[in-house]
Amino acid sequence: MSRVVLLSVLVVLVVLGLSLPAYYLNVLNYVGLYGLVALGVVLLTGVAGVTSFGQAAFVGLGAYTTAVATIHFELSPWIGLLLAVGLSAAAAWFIGMITLRLSGHYLPLSTMAWGLSAYYLFGTIEMLGGHTGISGVPPISVGGFELTSQMAIFGLIWVALLLALVLSANLLESRIGRAMRSIKTARQTAESFGIDTSKLRLVIFVYASILAALSGWLYAHMLRFVNPSPFDLPASIEYLFMVVVGGASSLWGAVIGAAALTGLQEFLQGALPGIIGQAGQYETIVFGLLIIVLLQFNGERGVSGWLFKQVQPKSYALQTQDGELPRRARDAARADGGPLLRLRGIGKSFGGLRALKAVSFDVGQKEIVSIIGPNGAGKSTLFNCITGVLRPDEGELFLRDKEISTQNVRKFVQKGVARTFQHVKLVSGMSVLENTMLGAHIRVAGGTISAALHLERDQEKQLRAEAMKQLKRVGLDNVQHMDAASLSLGQQRLIEIARALCADPEILLLDEPAAGLRQLEKQKLASLLQDLREDGLSILLVEHDMGFVMGLSNRIVVINYGEKLVEGDPANVRTDPRVIQAYLGTAA
Known part of the structure; x- marks a missing residue:
């Protein structure tokens, strides 16, 4: 993620936090909370191709967990955060092990089922206060200072969102991230190069649930009250709306979509009843029309795709680094010249x-x-x-x-054993270099956490150097920065050979x-x-x-x-x- 963009956003947020009235800060707080959940939906839908209608349930699980922990057991809100994240991750792992095996329309239908189940569960358990909810949730305290003002909680919410954006960007730009990005459009390719796509889908599902639980934790301590209504099925649908509007293929699309829909909703709720002459949820109709227009003209790219298309250069040079991947341990050639x-x-x-x-x-x-x-x-x-x-x-x-x-x-x-395919199977949206690097996935190790914390830099240098070596071997080192899908069929077949050679x-x-x-x-x-x-x-x-x-x-x-x-x-x-x-x- 660009440091210039990140610093610019931080400066803007500081200025807004110091200058905006409490009402607008409250609106931005909701944008930040929604943006956290939408970020997880971007990873699920835009990266892994999993459509989930149950993310609001994880928000509710995080909110109710910290509410119960701090009220009934008098624990610190920070302990409540650990419990909320841990419980949501465990629930996501259990649900994902069952539902992510499904395909087609059965998968989103299953997410609807457990999302509705969680909503009704929140409303019927006596300890959770039924549909009346739980009040008296204590505020978050940092260094003895309670975050009760809109400005204070605004700072915490947006720091959490920006940190989540940085970690997610680090993850997607890593070896694990390239494997994740291959799931949606080239799953067979990924499996053929040693990538466990089922495991990666589960990892993304759990990660998205953690972001949702973090949003629920912040929500509970911001309002100091929790009831089931914000965690029903329509809330999950709204998160998907945000992602479609902002751009399912962009991390910043989660923030842009959350800001666009929250701001538009605030405006339409005040303006439409006056225009139409009667009260009603007319903003939902406008949102539906907006989704149709966006899908017709910009597909998954959304508003962020249009914006970034205007400001990003058409091509960019990727720096190569020196490095050498360990080669496969090979048996000595058989003395009898036997077959391989x-x-x-x-x-x-x-x-x-x-x-x-x-x-x-x-x-x-x-x-x-x-x-x-x-x-x-x-x-x-x-x-x-x-x-x-x-x-x-x-x-x-x-x-x-x-x-x-x-x-x-x-x-x-x-x-x-490495292979190419009868019909070229490259990962759309990836450059020539990134597609080639995918072939060397099994030659190094490294997990999701180290990738998110950007601790795999030496590995990335080695992977990039290996990919450049093989691209030079097939004569494509001069187009390493280009989108692989934009090349001719002959060049694409050479990319597949270079990718296979990266597997040694x-x-x-x-x-x-x-x-x-x-x-x-x-x-x-x-x-x-x-x-x-x-x-x-x-x-x-x-x-x-x-x-x-x-x-x-x-x-x-x-x-x-x-x-x-x-x-x-x-x-x-x-x-x-x-x-x-x-x-x-x-x-x-």
Whole structure:
């Protein structure tokens, strides 16, 4: 996060705190409280792609926890904060373990269910005061000074919000953050490079609940009163409105959306009844129309997307740093020259369809092996079995004599198997450099807390240096700052290869790497693959282009109707009658 922006916001807040009347400070206090919750929703929705209608329940849980702790047990509000955050995190972990397994519309429906349950629970438990609520919540005390004035609580709320923004920005700009940003649009890619996306979704869910609980704690001690009404389903919907208005893809969008909707609500509640001639919640209609307009013209970017589009430069240079990632511990080359990868009797069925039938072949060290065959021959199914996306129904897969066919897809890259995809799978919104750095995710360690506190700087230097090394290898180091989605198809395929090389693999698996490329691009790709082979890398590729594989491969495996038809060197495969018949037909 830019220090200039942060300092500018701090100066503005100090000026406002010292000059605004109590009424406007109160409005800004609510903007800060809502902004904390909306920040969590940005991470959930904009980053992880999880639509939650239950965030207000975590606000309520934080507020009621501190109210009970300080009133019934006479504990300090700061102890109440620890209890509120701890209880909300535990509840989010338990709920997330159950609900985040769901997909499609079932996930947001489940968040509605537990959000409504929490609201009615708050209103029925006698200790919580029912729908009447709890009064007499003590104020927060700092160094013996009670924060009872609007100015004092204003300072605490906005310090908390700015701190949350800094921590969230640090998190998203880290190795863990890149993994998080890959979840929404490229989950299969993330899993293929060793990232546990289910765990990361749960981490984001818990983090968002902590921000909501912090907001609830501040709310309870600001008003010194708690009742269930601010924590119902419509409140959760309003938080989503804020994020859509501000921009689901921007951290600052949470603050902008909270400010826009809170200010607009204050204005419309006073102005609309006078215009229409009768009281009513007409501001809800205006909010609905506003959402429709924003979605039509600016999608997820919201107001913040429009603002930042105006002020941000079109391109920027990323500084590279010296650093060296530890390389994979490799076994010494086998004295007998045995194969690196062995397939033995691989079979796969989908219901009554037998997609693969006892396919067996080897990939040797420093060897390029190509799999070819007509459309529907089973090449993609075989490739997915080799990369762990599918588990074979029968047969075994060995990497240096270690059986890996039963491993989770995330384990394959840890064993030394890296891949590209038939249809390019880059993370939208990330630069070329960031997409490439994702490939080296498993080569370093580091958790969420260290990332949020920005303690992983040395790792980031190493990851950036490795990514730049591989981008230079494929000839794309001069476009490292550009949005990966803006490049040509050929360049995007090279990014995928660079990303796979960042994993430091022993064998590289390429799924139709020449598809959609022009002839010159194919020649450059073939030259790159030959150089990688000379550097000691084994390569297995699936391809349709006979001319491309004939001049590149050491051996070719021909698949037809799920069975291995022919295996041999390019010269023999080219003239084999069975291959000619499978590709061209007997008449031809």
